[in-house]
Amino acid sequence: MNVIETIIFRLAAYSMIAGSTYYSASFIQTLFHRLFGHTRRIGKIYEVHVGGHHAQYSGERMQSDRWIATERHITLYYAIPFIPMVLTAWSFLPLDFFVVHIGSLMLTIWWHIYLHRQYHLRESWFSRFNWFRQKQRLHFLHHWHPRTNYAIVEYKWDRLLGTFADSVRFGIDLERQEAKGVKSSSD
């Protein structure tokens, strides 16, 4: 292989590592949310997620002027499910690939947290994008029907797990909520 081919090969491999890390991490997040966020397996996570976040944003109060932080003190719990993936990557991947894996994991976690906050902000810059509004609606459906749409960003995992719900199936609820207008938590 000449130098150009080597660089192209490396870049392609880095993209594959970054992409598979993104989808693996979003799958782990979806499963963790379903298995621990909405069951009492670990009481503290359940109380903080359902009693905190879901209680703050419920019914018609899906948005607020400022993000209401309720889960900061259990952030470490959310890091735990990623440990096996990181250890596996560490034992198999060369160092540069591992660095790409960690970088992608950090970006993925940040993107999930960031986008979730944007969903609940009354005035988000992202509201101009159709893709954003669609994901936001699916997340609001999760708040109204907590047994659906556990993924925050990649709802294809919910389709795979059989927990996906869209506005067609829950059309009446969405129309009712939207007719009333999604009100602020600070009202």
Ligand SMILES: [Zn+2]
């Ligand atoms: Zn939830």
Ligand SMILES: [Zn+2]
């Ligand atoms: Zn939410």
